[in-house]
């Protein structure tokens with residue numbers, strides 16, 4: 346797919362926009378002033394594959410904590426600021442890599458000017474983060490929500506460009522999928538700043554991942570979007586998992602072994618769900634496998650021989666089950682029969698060996 350040409354922006358060590366890969370973001374769910382817990386969560390998210398992390402900065406204690414958190418973490422850190430522009434100044438002084446301002450609650454020219462001045466001195470970018478839940482009063486109430494979201498961002502962009510500042514990232518999050526998609530399409534046509542995609546307040550993992558994947562997936566398919574966050578009412582690691590699946594499904598990124606499995610039907614004679622879950626769990630927890638997880642491999646786990654051999658041809662590794670045993674394929678070639686019990690362990694060993702072979 347052809348990506349929209351966005352300006353390249355650097356956030357800490359990561360570049361977004363241009364031809365850079367679509368980056369995965371999340372937000373810490375801890376109190377930022379609780380440095381130990383926040384550091385623990387950020388470092389854990391990094392291991393899961395998070396590439397940019399945002400923290401809420403709601404008071405001076407949070408702003409001061411940014412310095413200590415930065416000293417113990419590696420991910421580019423975005424300070425999320427609402428209402429009080431002075432917190433942005435403190436977060437910049439304390440080492441934040443990017444500031445997010447909400448046009449709905451920080452809109453006075455003098456305050457924006459102060460923040461932009463500090464960003465210029467530190468060489469940091471700014472995210473203009475418009476959210477449907479906190480739109481200001483500047484947009485025409487008669488306009489449709491996508492227009493109001495885009496209008497709010499464009500008005501802010503113009504204010505900031507008048508200050509000769511252009512290191513901007515834009516997000517326009519609504520909780521409604523069609524409105525969010527339309528808003529992003531509008532802003533994508535009006536500017537060349539990188540876009541951070543997300544749907545806000547999507548709910549629990551199942552509903553949230555689905556809503557996000559419809560909105561974010563639609564936009565990414567059109568070439569729109571440079572970073573993504575899947576907002577879920579759950580542990581942030583789930584957000585990373587969902588983001589990786591979306592990017593892998595669109596062939597935009599590869600993160601490691603990708604399991605494809607059939608839905609099963611009356612022909613299946615084994616508990617295929619158990620095999621798939623076992624393998625997923627082993628892949629995510631065994632240290633050697635995390636290493637192997639950096640190698641993109643397609644692993645097909647099929648319930649019977651109807652579609653098994655066909656899928657096996659497309660996969661690096663595959664198994665097609667019969668009764669109590671499965672036929673194992675490597676690169677589309679049938680290798681041997683393996684017992685159902687211990688199948689997940691067998692596949693795990695094969696994944697690690699395939700990864701090692703590819704490294705050497």
Ligand code: SF4
Pocket residue numbers: 607608609610611612613647648649650651652653
């Ligand atoms: S691969 Fe076999 S078991 Fe799985 S859904 Fe297809 S026919 Fe059913």
